[in-house]
Structures are given as C-alpha cells and as structure tokens.
Amino acid sequence: xxxxxxxxxxxxxxxxxxxxxxxxxxxxxxxxxxxxxxxxxxxxxxxxxxxxxxxxxxxxxxxxxxxxxxxxxxxxxxxxxxxxxxxxxxxxxxxxxxxxxxxxxxxxxxxxxxxxxxxxxxxxx
Numbered sequence: 001x002x003x004x005x006x007x008x009x010x011x012x013x014x015x016x017x018x019x020x021x022x023x024x025x026x027x028x029x030x031x032x033x034x035x036x037x038x039x040x041x042x043x044x045x046x047x048x049x050x051x052x053x054x055x056x057x058x059x060x061x062x063x064x065x066x067x068x069x070x071x072x073x074x075x076x077x078x079x080x081x082x083x084x085x086x087x088x089x090x091x092x093x094x095x096x097x098x099x100x101x102x103x104x105x106x107x108x109x110x111x112x113x114x115x116x117x118x119x120x121x122x123x124x125x
Contacts, residue, residue: 036085
C-alpha cells in the first residue's frame, strides 16, 4: 500500500521491474555459460529463483547453507544434473551474484559521494 503513496510510483515500479529483469538476465547468462547447465533454459532460471527465495527465507544469515543445500538439490531432482556439477554450479552462481552486488554497491557509493560533493560546491561566476 505504501507504493500508492509515493510521488513517483510509476518510476518506483519501473525501477523495481528493471532490477528484477537485470537480476534474471544475470542469472540466465550464468546458467547458459556452463556446458552442464546451458540446456536448462528460462524455466530452470525461474525455478532457481523460486528455490533460492525459499532458501533465503530460512532464518540464516544471507541464506548461508540453506541456499547451497536446496538449490543443488533442486538441480539434481528436477533437471537430473549430476550432484558434483550442481554443487559446483551453485557456488559459482552465488559467488558471481555476491561479487556483482558488492561491485555495484561500491560503484553506487562512489557515485553518491560525488553527487553529494558536486551539489555542495558553490557555483563560481
């Protein structure tokens, strides 16, 4: 309900959809990058999202352990991926997501600092 009270609700919705779309694309590209998972397709990425969301909902810090247990299990049971390949894939997949989020956070922090600093500099005539 809070979305409807925002000034720019459509911009908020647009940004939210864009973030999820880019998150999906990042995940999809990781899936197709490996020969073992390249044949899985879009439905597998959506399934990984669903399983990953359930795993991250577990009361553990950042889904540590639950994500790395449930997602490979899903890959093995639903897509007949060999267990060692599923485990290796999930560690690479989660590691790539973590590195991307950290890098984007650092870039955002630097840009935010520069914007704030730029706005505080008085104009010279």
